[in-house]
Amino acid sequence: xxxxxxxxxxxxxxxxxxxxxxxxxxxxxxxxxxxxxxxxxxxxxxxxxxxxxxxxxxxxxxxxxxxxxxxxxxxxxxxxxxxxxxxxxxxxxxxxxxxxxxxxxxxxxxxxxxxxxxxxxxxxxxxxxxxxxxxxxxxxxxxxxxxxxxxxxxxxxxxxxxxxxxxxxxxxxxxxxxxxxxxxxxxxxxxxxxxxxxxxxxxxxxxxxxxxxxxxxxxxxxxxxxxxxxxxxxxxxxxxxxxxxxxxxxxxxxxxxxxxxxxxxxxxxxxxxxxxxxxxxxxx
Numbered sequence: 001x002x003x004x005x006x007x008x009x010x011x012x013x014x015x016x017x018x019x020x021x022x023x024x025x026x027x028x029x030x031x032x033x034x035x036x037x038x039x040x041x042x043x044x045x046x047x048x049x050x051x052x053x054x055x056x057x058x059x060x061x062x063x064x065x066x067x068x069x070x071x072x073x074x075x076x077x078x079x080x081x082x083x084x085x086x087x088x089x090x091x092x093x094x095x096x097x098x099x100x101x102x103x104x105x106x107x108x109x110x111x112x113x114x115x116x117x118x119x120x121x122x123x124x125x126x127x128x129x130x131x132x133x134x135x136x137x138x139x140x141x142x143x144x145x146x147x148x149x150x151x152x153x154x155x156x157x158x159x160x161x162x163x164x165x166x167x168x169x170x171x172x173x174x175x176x177x178x179x180x181x182x183x184x185x186x187x188x189x190x191x192x193x194x195x196x197x198x199x200x201x202x203x204x205x206x207x208x209x210x211x212x213x214x215x216x217x218x219x220x221x222x223x224x225x226x227x228x229x230x231x232x233x234x235x236x237x238x239x240x241x242x243x244x245x246x247x248x249x250x251x252x253x254x255x256x257x258x259x260x261x262x263x264x265x266x267x268x269x270x271x272x273x274x275x276x277x278x279x280x281x282x283x284x
Contacts, residue, residue, distance in 0.1 A: 004076045006178050007085055007170065011074055011099070014168050020101035022167055024071040026084070027111070029130050030064050033087070033094035037067040043080050044072045048104050052115055052130075066130040068111060070104045071097075092132050092172035099168040110165045113193035120199045127195075127205075129162075132171035132179075137208040139163065139181055146174040146232070148239060149208040153201050160184035175232035211239040217257060218264075225264040237264065244271055248280050255283040 015022050028036040037049045053065040075081055088095050100107050116124045129135045136144045139159055140152030152159055163169065169181040197205075215238045218226055226234045241263040245256040248271065259280070263270040270276050 004082060004085055007097075008074070008076045010168070010170075010180055014099055018101070018167055022099045022101055023104075024074060025098045025100060025104070025107060026069040026071055026095055027066060027098060027130050028069060028095045029066050029093060033091055036094060037069045040069050040071075040084065043083075047072060050104075050108055052108075052112055068104070068108050088172045089176040089178070092174060092176060096130065096132060096135060096169060096171040098166050098170075100165050101167065102165050107165050114162060114195065116194065118194050118196040119202055120197070124194075125202070131209075132173065133209060133212060134205065135169075135171055135181070136173070136179065137205065141179055141181060144173050144177075144179050146235065147208070148211050149204050151204070151208075153204045153208075158195060174235050211235065211242055214238050214242055214253075214257060214260060218260070222261055222264075225261060241270075247271075249284050250280060252283070255280075258283075 011024075026037075026040060028040065030036050041047055041049050048070040049067050051062045051065050051067050053062065071084075072080075084095075088097070098107070102110070114127055114129060117127045119125055127134075127138075129138060133147070135141075136147050137149050137151040138153050139162075140150060140154075141147065154162060163181065163184045166181070167183050171179055171181070173179055212235075215235055218234075218238065229237065238260055241260040242256055244263065245259040248259070250256050250259055259270070259276070262276055262279075266273055266276070
C-alpha cells in the first residue's frame with residue numbers, strides 16, 4: 001500500500017480553500033485495466049459510473065471505453081482509497097482524478113463534449129485526454145519532465161474552457177509521480193465544443209505518443225532488452241534512441257524499432273558502429 005500523504009495534503013488544502021463543496025471523480029480507462037470501473041463501483045457500494053462514448057457509439061465499445069466514476073468522500077484511513085491511489089501510481093495510464101464542484105451529470109456532459117474534436121479537413125478524431133500523457137501535453141504540465149511534447153497543445157482559451165469544471169485534476173506520470181493540474185486563471189470563457197484543432201495541434205498530439213508506442217512494442221516483443229532497467233529509465237532510453245534514429249534519417253516505424261533494439265544492446269556507440277551505419281543507409 002502506498003502513502004496517501006502527497007494527495008491527502010493537496011486535497012485538504014484545496015477543499016479548505018474552495019468557496020464551494022468539492023466532490024472527487026475518477027476518470028478510468030478499462031483498456032489499461034480491465035477491472036475498471038467495475039472494481040471501483042463494487043468497492044464503493046454502487047457509486048454512479050457512465051461510459052463517455054455512449055451507446056450510440058456501439059454497445060460493444062463500452063467495456064473498453066473510458067468511464068467517469070463518482071467517488072465516495074476521501075478518507076486517508078480507508079484501504080479503499082489506498083488501493084485506488086496505489087493503482088494509479090502502479091499503472092499510470094489507467095486513471096486520472098478530478099476535484100469539481102459540479103454535479104456528476106454536469107461534469108459528464110462537459111467531458112463528453114471533448115471526446116471528439118474536428119480536424120482541419122473536417123473529419124473527427126477522438127481526443128484521448130483520459131490518457132495522462134495526452135492530458136499533460138494538452139495543458140502543458142510544467143512539472144512533468146517525461147512529456148515528449150511539452151505543450152500546451154491547447155490554446156489559452158481552449159485550455160481555460162476544458163479545465164473550467166475542475167478545481168484540481170491529478171494524474172500519475174510515466175514514473176508513477178503525482179501531478180496536479182490547477183484550475184485556469186479565467187474559467188468564464190464560453191468557447192464550446194465541438195472543438196476544431198489546427199494542423200499543428202493534430203501533429204503535436206500524434207507526436208506526443210510515438211515514444212510510448214515504441215516502448216509498448218518493445219515491452220510486448222523484446223522484454224529481455226528492457227528487463228535490466230527501471231520502467232522510467234526504459235521510457236527515457238526508448239525516447240533518446242528514437243530521437244537518434246530520426247537524426248540518422250530513419251522514419252519508418254520498423255526501421256526505428258530495429259535501431260532502438262540495437263541501441264539497447266550496443267548503447268551510445270550504436271550510432272557510430274559501422275555495421276549499424278550500413279544498416280541505416282540500407283534502410284534509407
